[in-house]
Ligand SMILES: *[C@@H]1O[C@H](CO)[C@@H](O)[C@H](O)[C@H]1NC(C)=O
Ligand SMILES: *[C@@H]1O[C@H](CO)[C@@H](O)[C@H](O)[C@H]1NC(C)=O
Ligand SMILES: *[C@@H]1O[C@H](CO)[C@@H](O)[C@H](O)[C@H]1NC(C)=O
Ligand SMILES: *[C@@H]1O[C@H](CO)[C@@H](O)[C@H](O)[C@H]1NC(C)=O
Ligand SMILES: *[C@@H]1O[C@H](CO)[C@@H](O)[C@H](O)[C@H]1NC(C)=O
């Protein structure tokens with residue numbers, strides 16, 4: 059009865075119409091219900107007002123989401139990308155070439171067991187679920203710890219505990235529970251949690267942090283093989299929440315530096331590439347385990363941090379498949395033994411641990427770390443591959459649970475002193491995608507983003523400014539590592555100095571002239587676009603000139619009585635933004651270590667390139683001269699081959715020579731026309747008083763005549 063009431067009540071609360079019904083059927087319970095309704099609406103509004111986030115308009119445009127009330131948009135001009143040596147390519151989430159190869163799951167969750175797991179973990183204690191107790195009566199369980207054996211490739215079982223009861227403290231992070239209920243039913247499953255460890259709780263006291271450290275937790279969560287575009291395609295709720303309600307910053311120019319997951323993660327975690335690190339490949343002479351690498355988590359540990367690292371799909375373990383793995387557990391809470399066991403079990407539901415998804419279990423394990431160590435600094439890196447490794451199609455399963463996780467962490471205040479990094483290692487690498495133009499670029503441009511605590515955003519506006527400008531500049535995994543290093547010197551009185559030439563902390567302003575060469579990115583991975591000269595006689599350029607003039611005249615249409623109709627005099631120069639040929643020719647790596655690139659043959663190259671880029675959005679830039687007035691303009695525009703249209707915007711137009719008094723007739727009333735308008739009255743009077751006017755014009759534009767030699771003269775005015 060009461061359950062039914064509550065359910066109906068909730069439904070009423072949803073619509074405004076419900077309010078009227080509520081008035082009609084006012085009973086004591088509905089009155090309480092509407093009270094709650096108003097309270098929640100009111101407090102949401104309050105929240106909105108107090109939480110103003112500054113957001114990059116581009117992130118909303120790219121993901122096709124609408125702005126909300128509580129945000130302040132940063133527009134294109136803020137980022138000032140016109141002089142970048144490395145502009146990143148424009149990609150679109152609805153590109154049909156890519157969608158041909160995508161077939162996302164249709165349901166929001168994988169199909170797991172219906173009946174709730176009997177066992178769960180709550181802050182380091184073993185718990186029996188109330189639902190199971192209610193349904194099955196008293197339950198007794200056996201607890202078998204899952205432990206790491208001698209290396210990364212074997213596990214063992216610890217001493218069996220029996221019977222274990224509700225609220226028993228865990229004796230291991232991972233365990234198998236076998237339970238039996240009074241009603242005769244059984245339960246068997248494996249679970250993960252964070253065991254209480256008194257020593258770890260004291261670490262920050264024995265190994266205190268260096269004085270200049272900022273002291274934030276670091277939480278890095280990632281997916282395997284997901285591009286920035288696919289992250290927005292398949293995780294729209296998470297993306298939207300991360301941007302709009304957490305104020306995250308997405309590094310749109312983040313470029314990979316090598317092939318595969320180790321090439322993506324090693325630079326983040328060690329600051330070096332696999333080639334620069336000691337030999338650790340199996341079957342190679344002198345190879346040792348990866349323990350000796352300069353892992354960043356060692357540095358965090360030495361500064362009192364509790365460390366956590368997990369990845370699923372242990373058969374393709376990042377440091378265990380080609381490399382020899384760890385001899386000693388590298389972090390305090392290390393999930394490899396758990397996934398070794400989990401992924402060797404036979405199951406008809408590979409995405410589930412009983413009633414919960416494996417993905418949820420992974421997220422819970424992060425939550426458990428934050429619960430267990432509320433006051434200790436933490437470094438956590440958790441990497442999920444199951445939904446996205448073989449194809450990206452199961453990734454939508456992650457959206458609901460991930461957004462709920464972020465909300466929960468935020469609600470508990472865990473993000474108030476945490477640097478949150480949501481990331482992926484690289485885009486999808488399937489050969490079908492690698493054969494498309496956008497696919498090639500997406501592979502090189504993963505999703506990497508950073509969110510600093512609200513308080514940080516307010517306290518260090520200049521660092522946020524740098525981070526935001528950097529989000530449109532070329533960045534690399536080396537920079538993430540450098541940023542970790544920066545945390546240790548954050549409060550140092552001197553400005554931070556990068557440890558290497560190739561990397562910058564993301565809080566430093568990355569120079570506009572940074573190129574792939576300086577960032578140590580090989581040409582075939584480099585997604586930067588270059589301005590290439592093209593002939594002004596190309597049909598496309600002629601068309602661009604025509605559309606540019608049409609744009610100018612339509613822009614002036616409000617003032618056509620005052621301003622002369624403009625005509626194209628000449629195009630001086632034309633450029634096109636292009637990806638480099640090595641990138642286009644790259645097929646795959648010809649060795650299993652991903653070190654030797656294989657390029658496409660030279661034959662048929664030109665027609666093949668043309669074909670590859672045929673339907674892609676292109677950028678063109680022209681410098682052109684208009685008459686009357688010989689104004690010189692530079693214009694950059696996007697060209698869509700499918701619609702055969704240039705997208706021309708005023709803000710991408712700049713006047714190269716002086717306009718002097720040629721727009722005097724309108725300059726006062728409509729200042730926005732100054733650079734474009736050539737006043738018709740100058741024309742009319744020219745006809746009447748030829749010589750006088752020429753004199754006047756020459757005086758007004760004297761400088762230009764000297765420098766540019768494009769000043770008006772009497773004969774050209776009549777053309
Ligand atoms: C953009 O950067 C250039 C230097 O590259 C600078 O001269 C210009 O003032 C900047 N514009 C804005 C709006 O910050
Ligand atoms: C979890 O347990 C630890 C260790 O007993 C304790 O310090 C911490 O406060 C607990 N966390 C919560 C959220 O109760
Ligand atoms: C950085 O570059 C400078 C000049 O090119 C060079 O002298 C120096 O050795 C480089 N430093 C490192 C750490 O590579
Ligand atoms: C890049 O710009 C900086 C100043 O911002 C300058 O010192 C440096 O020499 C430039 N590098 C190149 C390669 O042009
Ligand atoms: C591009 O064209 C301009 C103007 O014609 C010329 O000055 C420049 O050297 C050319 N650059 C290249 C790389 O061809």
Ligand SMILES: *[C@@H]1O[C@H](CO)[C@@H](O)[C@H](O)[C@H]1NC(C)=O
Pocket residue numbers: 659660
């Ligand atoms: C082109 O590819 C074929 C086989 O794929 C190979 O035999 C040939 O040597 C290649 N040519 C060049 C110029 O690389």
Ligand SMILES: *[C@@H]1O[C@H](CO)[C@@H](O)[C@H](O)[C@H]1NC(C)=O
Pocket residue numbers: 662665666669
């Ligand atoms: C160009 O693309 C078309 C259709 O996408 C295809 O049929 C044709 O073989 C391609 N040509 C080359 C040279 O790759």
Ligand SMILES: *[C@@H]1O[C@H](CO)[C@@H](O)[C@H](O)[C@H]1NC(C)=O
Pocket residue numbers: 669670672673700
């Ligand atoms: C370009 O787009 C058109 C229309 O969508 C399509 O028919 C054609 O196959 C595409 N060409 C290539 C090379 O993708």
Ligand SMILES: *[C@@H]1O[C@H](CO)[C@@H](O)[C@H](O)[C@H]1NC(C)=O
Pocket residue numbers: 738739742
């Ligand atoms: C200039 O001449 C045109 C026709 O030639 C006329 O329509 C226009 O009103 C004149 N403007 C001025 C300011 O005299």
Ligand SMILES: *[C@@H]1O[C@H](CO)[C@@H](O)[C@H](O)[C@H]1NC(C)=O
Pocket residue numbers: 771772773774
């Ligand atoms: C005037 O313009 C014409 C045609 O544009 C040009 O041939 C002539 O050299 C110009 N005279 C001066 C003085 O600039």
